[in-house]
Amino acid sequence: MMRTFYATCLILLSAATLSGCNPQAQGFALPPGDAEQGKETFVDLGCNACHSVKGQIARVEGGDLDVHVVLGGEVTRVKTYGDLVTSIINPSHKLSRGGPGIVAEDGTSNMPNYNDIMTVQQMIDLTAMLQASYSVIPPRYTHHYFP
Numbered sequence: 001m002m003r004t005f006y007a008t009c010l011i012l013l014s015a016a017t018l019s020g021c022n023p024q025a026q027g028f029a030l031p032p033g034d035a036e037q038g039k040e041t042f043v044d045l046g047c048n049a050c051h052s053v054k055g056q057i058a059r060v061e062g063g064d065l066d067v068h069v070v071l072g073g074e075v076t077r078v079k080t081y082g083d084l085v086t087s088i089i090n091p092s093h094k095l096s097r098g099g100p101g102i103v104a105e106d107g108t109s110n111m112p113n114y115n116d117i118m119t120v121q122q123m124i125d126l127t128a129m130l131q132a133s134y135s136v137i138p139p140r141y142t143h144h145y146f147p
């Protein structure tokens, strides 16, 4: 009985690992977005009150929160559109490392919820624009030399 249980767990675990560790992201495919339109949407929805996009969009001065989270630029791990869509429609799912104004007192993200006002097309275009603004660089390893 117990053995069957362990065997089942093992099978499920390997299935999860083989499918890229995230079975929920399987079969998720957005239609192609328009990155140029995404830039406009970013400004229209006021994302630039708290964000700049490296080399593309500046953050507007002022705003209620003193938040500046830079999007785009060099990262050591590729940002899939699954990551980006999740950050936009479910910002509290995975929080950045913090800092003033980033995480609210109740532990949720200080990023507003756009789900009632953002169209799916806007989300697709935003994601296309953001994804193109990241470039992946190899991680910098710290070498330890032991005598």
Ligand code: HEC
Pocket: 042, 045, 046, 047, 048, 049, 050, 051, 065, 067, 069, 071, 084, 087, 088, 091, 092, 094, 095, 096, 101, 102, 103, 109, 110, 111, 112, 114, 126, 130
């Ligand atoms: C009031 C400020 C504010 C506004 C407006 C805002 N955000 Fe954010 N956003 C944040 C904060 C704070 C974080 C970091 C904390 C977190 O991960 O939730 C964040 C995180 C993100 C991340 C994840 C960044 C990373 O490196 O993990 C993305 C992508 C993002 N926002 C996109 C957007 C988009 C697109 C809009 C407009 C539709 C927007 N944000 C509007 C405050 C804001």
